[in-house]
Amino acid sequence: MRDLLKGARIAVKTCMGVRRGESVLVVTDSPRLKIAEALLKAARAAGAEATLICMQTLSRHGEEPPEVVASAMRAVDVVLAPTTYSLTHTQARHQACRAGARIATMPMITEDMMRRGAMLANYRKVNRRTKKMAALLSRASEVEVNSPTGTELSLSLKGREAHSDTGIFHQPGDFGNLPAGEAFIAPVEGIAEGRAVVGGSMVGFPRETVEIIIKKGMASKISGAHAAKLKKLLKAVGPKAYNLAELGVGTNPKARLIGNIIEDEKVLGTCHIALGDNSTFGGKVRAGVHIDGIILRPTVKLDEKIMMRRGRLMV
Structure with a gap:
């Protein structure tokens, strides 16, 4: 996990601006679990109250996640979503933003992408x-x-x-x-x-x-x-x-x-x-x-x- 933490810290601190005491939700599926765990660790290191949900992999970009995930997204300050398929263009993401959440979707992100390239x-x-x-x-x-x-x-x-x-x-x-x-x-x-x-x-x-x-x-x-x-x-x-x-x-x-x-x-x-x-x-x-x-x-x-x-x- 150590080699994923640089990208995870950039995501948490620079990109999301996570502050001590904020609530952070990491939404993922099994193929991206290692990346999600690095983000969770970085969020907790920043002083956030961080939680991880690992859901079943969806079938396509834009498919709505389960309601339990959508509900959790509406209840936190920050959502990080390293998933196989994108949550960007979903009502779950849209409604969570309307509720005040700051959200970064990370569809199809790989461990290599966390180490080099655009993420840095x-x-x-x-x-x-x-x-x-x-x-x-x-x-x-x-x-x-x-x-x-x-x-x-x-x-x-x-x-x-x-x-x-x-x-x-x-x-x-x-x-x-x-x-x-x-x-x-x-x-x-x-x-x-x-x-x-x-x-x-x-x-x-x-x-x-x-x-x-x-x-x-x-x-x-x-x-x-x-x-x-x-x-x-x-x-x-x-x-x-x-x-x-x-x-x-x-x-x-x-x-x-x-x-x-x-x-x-x-x-x-x-x-x-x-x-x-x-x-x-x-x-x-x-x-x-x-x-x-x-x-x-x-x-x-x-x-x-x-x-x-x-x-x-x-x-």
């Missing part, structure tokens, strides 16, 4: 960059995304507010991922058009790509070597799973492309889209699933201003 970033610098990118997204009405691999996508952001996953969650209701580092927004539903070519980490095959055709804000065609896995998951959830839910921009210079979406989407110089639920960050679709896909070396144009050109920030 200077989060104060990530915080500043991320807030700047979010402000630019919030001011934009239209966005175009292109990439050398064939992405040609247009979206409307009119009236939508971007969010900052900064890695600094010190105020009641703050939430985000750890490792952190993205600015993200829910595009206006029913408007996006074009083609997105995303990395295969979306479906567990990072060396491959998946092509998604978007019509009227919905994924209408999905192709690629392992597209069947994604199509099967979306079909099982239902029509709302095909919603183009998110546009995000990575802001963490320590993040690596490792085939794990929770770190891949934070890589500085990338952007990502997601399908499914956006109800917890300003959208109108509640789908019970949220799946991200990375776009490499993108050019991102906000109205008439180039935000990123072939993976290089221009602002």
